[in-house]
Structures are given as structure tokens and as C-alpha cells.
Amino acid sequence: METVAVLDFETTGLSPSWGDRATEIAITLVRDGQVIDRFQSLMNAGRRIPAEVTQLTGITNAMIAAAPPVAKVMRDASKFVGSMPVVAHNASFDKKFWEAELAFLSIPSLSVFACTMLLSRRLYPQSPNHRLSTLVQLLGLPNSGRAHRAMVDAEMAGHLWCRIQQDISTTYGVQSVNHKLLTRVQKVPRVKIPALFKFG
């Protein structure tokens, strides 16, 4: 069974192209439905956090001022992830910050990202929306702690990832639902998913 790295960033805003930077990162390594290791750190990238973002995340400028420098945290995070496949909720968001922060350090990112939001839109169309917290509640997944902190969100995304694997396996009778397969599932229209399993 493969190990995946479930990643979540808290940031100063929505886009590195506006100058936004990461403020916190959490990574869980998930294997066989279990968390086997964790990495979490606040980080100081020298960018002020807007008040509305602090209201959302609870991460303050004082917390960031006391945090280790972004370069050290991201180097450690990059080593922690290594060449493992990565999972995130709305992965396009975390992927662009992952790549932007590593680019500051001249570290190339070769990580392949799977997205629990794209998968959930296909698997759980009955959900009123596809926010991480809504899906966790809808599916009765474990939920401990305050949403919009990196480790809580990474753990919720990890539970969702495992549930998606289970549901695909049960629905389509597939033994090994791995990261590579799910990156294919997330790209095809919902109605074409059965054909993907029927014809490989």
C-alpha cells in the first residue's frame, strides 16, 4: 500500500501572485487509512497577515513573528514529503503555494497533487457544497479541533482521502485505489467514471 502526503497551507491570502505567503503548513503521511507521521509548523515569511485572515485562521502577526523562518520550514517540509504523491483539498491552491515557496529556495517541485475537492464533486454530488468541513460532516468523518488551522484541515483531508478510496473500491470493485488512479478519476466527467474502471 502506498503512502501519500496530505498537505494543507494557511497563508496571508489567496495567491502568491499578489505577494501572499505561507504562514503555516501541516503534512500528514497516510498509509492504509492510518496517519503514520506528521509535520507541522508556523513560519515567518515577513508578510503581514490581514485582519480578516487572522479572524478566519486565528493565526496572528505576533505568532508569525515568533515562528521559525520560512526557508527553514519549507526546506524541512520538502525533505519530509520527498518524492511522495501529495493530496490536498482544492489542491490547485496548495500546489501553487508549495511551488511558489520552494521556488524562493530554488528547490524544484516534482510533486504530483491529487485533489479531494475534484474527487468529491464527482463522488458526492448530493453534498450541498464541497467545502472540506461540509464533506467531513456529511460523511461522518472524524473532526477534532478548529477548522482553518493547517493540521486540523490536513487531518480532515486525510480522512476524506481514505473515505474516497473506500467508496471507489466498494462501488467499482477495485482492489488497489491508488493516487495515480485517483488523479485520473478527478479529471474525467462524473458520467465517464464507470467507463474508466470498466476499460481501465
Place this chain on the structure above:
DNA sequence: TGCCAGGCCCTCTTTAGGGCCTT
């Protein structure tokens, strides 16, 4: 200080527009 993205997906679509989702 406040401003700002972008890919996906649906539909009253495809020569487009707008909501969702992430902080």
C-alpha cells in the same frame, strides 16, 4: 490600507458568464 487569482464546472453554453473553493 485596500486592491488583487485561477482552475473547475454548470448552464439560460461553446464567439460566455458566473458560482465554487482555497486564505
